[in-house]
Amino acid sequence: MRVLGIESSCDETSASVVEDGRKILSNLIYSQQKDHAPFRGIVPEIASREHVEKINSVISDALKNSKEKPDAIAVTVGPGLVGSLIVGKMTAEALGWMWGLPVIGVNHLEAHVFSALLAAKDLEPPFIGLVVSGGHTDLIHVQDYGAYKILGRTRDDAAGESFDKVANLLGLGYPGGPAIDRLSKEGDPKRIPLPKPHMRGSWDFSFSGIKTSVLYLLKDRNPAQMRPAERQQFTADVCASFQASVVEVLVEKSLLAAKRTKIPQIAVGGGVSANRELRSRFATRAKEEKVKVHFPSPELSTDNAAMIASIGYYKFITQKGAAKPGPLRVDPSLPIHNWS
Ligand code: KG4
Ligand code: ZN
Numbered sequence: 001m002r003v004l005g006i007e008s009s010c011d012e013t014s015a016s017v018v019e020d021g022r023k024i025l026s027n028l029i030y031s032q033q034k035d036h037a038p039f040r041g042i043v044p045e046i047a048s049r050e051h052v053e054k055i056n057s058v059i060s061d062a063l064k065n066s067k068e069k070p071d072a073i074a075v076t077v078g079p080g081l082v083g084s085l086i087v088g089k090m091t092a093e094a095l096g097w098m099w100g101l102p103v104i105g106v107n108h109l110e111a112h113v114f115s116a117l118l119a120a121k122d123l124e125p126p127f128i129g130l131v132v133s134g135g136h137t138d139l140i141h142v143q144d145y146g147a148y149k150i151l152g153r154t155r156d157d158a159a160g161e162s163f164d165k166v167a168n169l170l171g172l173g174y175p176g177g178p179a180i181d182r183l184s185k186e187g188d189p190k191r192i193p194l195p196k197p198h199m200r201g202s203w204d205f206s207f208s209g210i211k212t213s214v215l216y217l218l219k220d221r222n223p224a225q226m227r228p229a230e231r232q233q234f235t236a237d238v239c240a241s242f243q244a245s246v247v248e249v250l251v252e253k254s255l256l257a258a259k260r261t262k263i264p265q266i267a268v269g270g271g272v273s274a275n276r277e278l279r280s281r282f283a284t285r286a287k288e289e290k291v292k293v294h295f296p297s298p299e300l301s302t303d304n305a306a307m308i309a310s311i312g313y314y315k316f317i318t319q320k321g322a323a324k325p326g327p328l329r330v331d332p333s334l335p336i337h338n339w340s
Contacts, residue, residue, distance in 0.1 A: 003316070004070035004095075005309025006059065008051045008088035009080025009108045010134070011035075011042050014305035015059040017066035021313035022121055026065030027306040029299075030054045033175065040174045041164075048083030055091050062305070070101065074312020077105035078334025079135065085330040093327060104312040105328040109136055109336050111307040112269035114145075116294035118310055123267060123294050128257045132250060132278075133270030134160035134175070137205050138336065139253060141261055145314045146339030151257055152203025159246060159272045162207035166214050166242050170235055180239045181275050187233070187240030192217065194245045203257065210245050214238060247278045251285050258291045265292040274301035315339065 002025070007014040016027040032050045036042045063070075075092035078085060089105075096103035113129040125147075129140040137154040157165065160177055167176020172183070194213050197206045217238065223231045254266050266286065272278065273295055286293040300306060318339065 005305035007305040015062035016305035018309035051087040078331035115296040132272035156208035187236030189240040189244035192241040
């Protein structure tokens with residue numbers, strides 16, 4: 001069965017055709033990053049206008065690459081920017097009506113949880129899911145497709161948001177995650193002591209304290225007055241130290257969840273799962289703890305429609321929460337919930 005996935009919840013317009021939930025036949029991603037970069041964050045009005053401009057050509061290219069007509073359409077209905085979500089939903093419904101195909105509404109976070117399925121063909125629930133994106137940080141006991149127990153989430157900034165905010169403090173532009181990832185390679189992660197908020201006794205996360213420590217450090221040391229070479233090294237050291245703190249908390253909490261639930265596999269998803277230090281630290285520690293850890297390919301870590309088509313397929317074949325009569329509803333703050 002071929003599912004056309006459509007994703008437009010934030011600043012990527014994407015369309016993909018996936019066969020039987022796992023085999024990607026096409027995956028086109030148009031990123032609006034350059035349009036938002038001057039504003040150091042996403043401007044919702046620009047995002048929805050760009051989606052309107054690009055969505056038809058992105059979908060038609062995805063269909064061209066996959067050759068045959070799809071059997072169903074899956075579209076992100078939340079969480080995300082309301083105007084951007086509406087563009088995807090209206091397009092999906094128009095195509096569904098025109099071609100007489102079922103249209104399945106998909107939760108974007110749930111799609112990130114299962115995005116590693118597209119790389120690890122043998123991965124099946126149960127597993128511990130870790131979603132680390134620009135807006136969310138969730139640790140989830142994934143019991144089955146559509147059956148979840150949320151263990152913990154962030155109490156303040158999301159992991160990706162903290163990367164973006166620290167990058168902003170350092171003048172590294174938007175989005176900050178890739179820039180910090182890159183610069184950290186030149187820095188010493190032990191040079192600058194930063195908090196590692198493990199929040200022991202709770203599965204929740206809190207990243208705003210690390211960001212505030214960076215803010216005070218910059219006020220104290222004032223890199224603007226350093227010589228260029230000194231400033232460059234200092235910035236790289238701050239990046240490496242900050243990244244090490246966030247990564248340690250994410251890795252150790254996920255491994256502890258795997259140990260406590262006696263589920264020896266973890267699937268990580270969301271933009272921050274592209275981070276090289278997170279991947280390498282997870283690989284080392286998971287081996288030590290005899291836990292298997294799965295990641296999507298770096299391209300499928302950030303927003304894409306292949307993950308939407310994949311989870312849409314599972315919703316369709318289980319016939320749970322899929323293709324109800326009447327129009328879909330978009331929900332900008334849609335939580336992860338069990339399929340009914
Ligand atoms: O999942 P995503 O593409 O969009 C949301 O659903 O939010 O995640 C975007 C977030 C941004 O905060 C971005 O800075 C972060 O993912 N990110 C990274 C990396 N690549 C993207 N964070 C750390 N290291 C990276 N390599
Ligand atoms: Zn996302």
